[in-house]
Amino acid sequence: MHVFTRTIYKGTFLAIVILLALVHFSTLMAQGDLQLLKKRVVFEGTQRIEQLHVTNTGKDTAVYAITFVNNRMTEVGAFESITEPDPGQYFADQNIRIYPRRVTLAPGETQAVKLQVTKANQLAPGEYRSHLYFRAEPGKKPLGEENKDAAAEKAGISMKLIPVFGISIPVIIRIGEPTAKVTISDLALVKQDNVSYQLNLKFNRTGNMSVYGDIDVQHISPKGEKTEVGIVKGFSVYSPNTARTFQMQLIKPANIDFKSGKLLVTYKPQGSEKLVKLADAELVLTPKSLASNRP
Numbered sequence: 001m002h003v004f005t006r007t008i009y010k011g012t013f014l015a016i017v018i019l020l021a022l023v024h025f026s027t028l029m030a031q032g033d034l035q036l037l038k039k040r041v042v043f044e045g046t047q048r049i050e051q052l053h054v055t056n057t058g059k060d061t062a063v064y065a066i067t068f069v070n071n072r073m074t075e076v077g078a079f080e081s082i083t084e085p086d087p088g089q090y091f092a093d094q095n096i097r098i099y100p101r102r103v104t105l106a107p108g109e110t111q112a113v114k115l116q117v118t119k120a121n122q123l124a125p126g127e128y129r130s131h132l133y134f135r136a137e138p139g140k141k142p143l144g145e146e147n148k149d150a151a152a153e154k155a156g157i158s159m160k161l162i163p164v165f166g167i168s169i170p171v172i173i174r175i176g177e178p179t180a181k182v183t184i185s186d187l188a189l190v191k192q193d194n195v196s197y198q199l200n201l202k203f204n205r206t207g208n209m210s211v212y213g214d215i216d217v218q219h220i221s222p223k224g225e226k227t228e229v230g231i232v233k234g235f236s237v238y239s240p241n242t243a244r245t246f247q248m249q250l251i252k253p254a255n256i257d258f259k260s261g262k263l264l265v266t267y268k269p270q271g272s273e274k275l276v277k278l279a280d281a282e283l284v285l286t287p288k289s290l291a292s293n294r295p
Contacts, residue, residue, distance in 0.1 A: 033056055033057050033062055033136075034054065034056065034057070034064065034134055034136060034167055035054070035055040035057050036052060036053070036134070036169065037052070037055075038169065039169055039234055040171075040172070041170070042172045043117050043171075043173045043174065048120065049115070049116050049117075050115045051113065051114055051115070053110050054103060054105065054111055054112075054134065055108075055109070055110040056106065056107060056109055056110075058107060061105065061106050062104075062105055062136055063102065063103070063104045063105075063136070064102070064134045064136055064137065066098055066101045066103070066113060067132075067133050067135070068096075068132060068133065068171075069130070069133045069168060070083065070085070070130050070131065071131055072089065073236075073237075073244070075241065075244055076245055076246075077244055077245075086240060087240065088240030089239065089240050090127065090128040091130050092129050092172065092173045093130040095117055095120065095128065095173060096171060097114075097116045098115060098132070099113070099114045099116075115132075117173055120173065125208065126208050127172060127174050127175075127208065127209040128172065128174075129170055129172045129173075130171055131170050131171065132168060132170075132171050133167075134167045134168070135166040136166060170238075172210070176208070178209045179206075179209070180208060180239075181207050182206075182237065182267065183203075183279050184201055184202070184203055184204075184265055184279045184280065185204060186200065187199065187201050187265065187281055189289065189290055191290055196249065197249070197250040198248065198249055199217060199230065199247070199250055199265075199283075201246055201248075201281070202244070203235075203244045203245075203267070204242065204243050205241060205243065206242065208239070209239055210237060212236040213235060213267050213268050213269045213278050214267070214270050215230070215231065215235050215246075215266070215267055216230070216265070216266045216268070217229050217230035217248070217263055217265050217266075218263070218264045218266070219256050219258070219262075220262050220263075221256075221261045228251075229251050229252065229256065230250040230251060232248055257285075259285055259286065259287045259290060261285050263282065263285065264281075264282050265282070265283070266279075
């Protein structure tokens with residue numbers, strides 16, 4: 001999810017601040033008064049049409065412009081806006097139609113937005129990705145407020161903050177058979193304070209497509225008892241990246257000893273009810289294996 005905030009100082013100064021955030025824990029994508037029922041769209045096989053349902057959860061009528069943006073993912077999972085693809089990266093925006101490109105929603109209203117893949121037979125095997133961006137358009141202000149702003153501006157003391165909210169979700173076209181594989185390495189448990197623990201790990205991706213799934217961490221005691229101590233939903237490593245480092249907070253129940261036993265990390269497809277794993281790794285716990293980030 002991308003969050004955009006624009007700050008305008010009338011007169012001599014103009015600043016635009018762009019904040020980027022990723023959501024891992026919510027089933028719904030939501031920012032401001034905009035809500036989507038999906039966090040990503042993937043076209044594969046013979047699938048060529050998809051619908052997204054956009055809902056205005058606010059108390060006022062809102063207008064959203066719908067466009068595509070293109071990003072690269074850094075090794076730490078942040079997104080950077082780009083106009084040209086990196087080596088091995090392919091954009092999807094030229095092969096997807098959006099209808100409509102602008103929606104007006106009354107409070108509580110939901111509308112479907114249609115996505116259609118075009119010229120898929122002309123695409124070489126591989127993965128194509130762009131991000132569908134829903135941007136809220138600022139509404140007009142009441143006449144009284146506009147007059148107040150004009151008077152203040154003449155006095156030379158006007159400063160105005162206009163928040164502009166938006167959400168972006170990845171839209172992916174997959175052509176051909178996937179060969180993506182992932183492994184987990186560089187596990188390290190860090191004690192932050194008496195009750196907080198962080199697990200550092202690295203995901204290594206190979207093949208022609210991205211990987212996406214849920215991370216589950218279980219503590220296994222020396223007696224074999226299993227306790228879930230961490231979970232992250234919707235974790236991705238996008239092509240063409242070959243690695244992504246990650247730090248996740250763990251939950252430590254009072255009866256769990258992080259100085260013994262082991263941690264079992266499992267990465268599996270999201271929503272999978274079967275025993276399907278994309279990757280797993282273990283960290284054997286000893287008093288010496290527990291690091292600390294305190295000076």
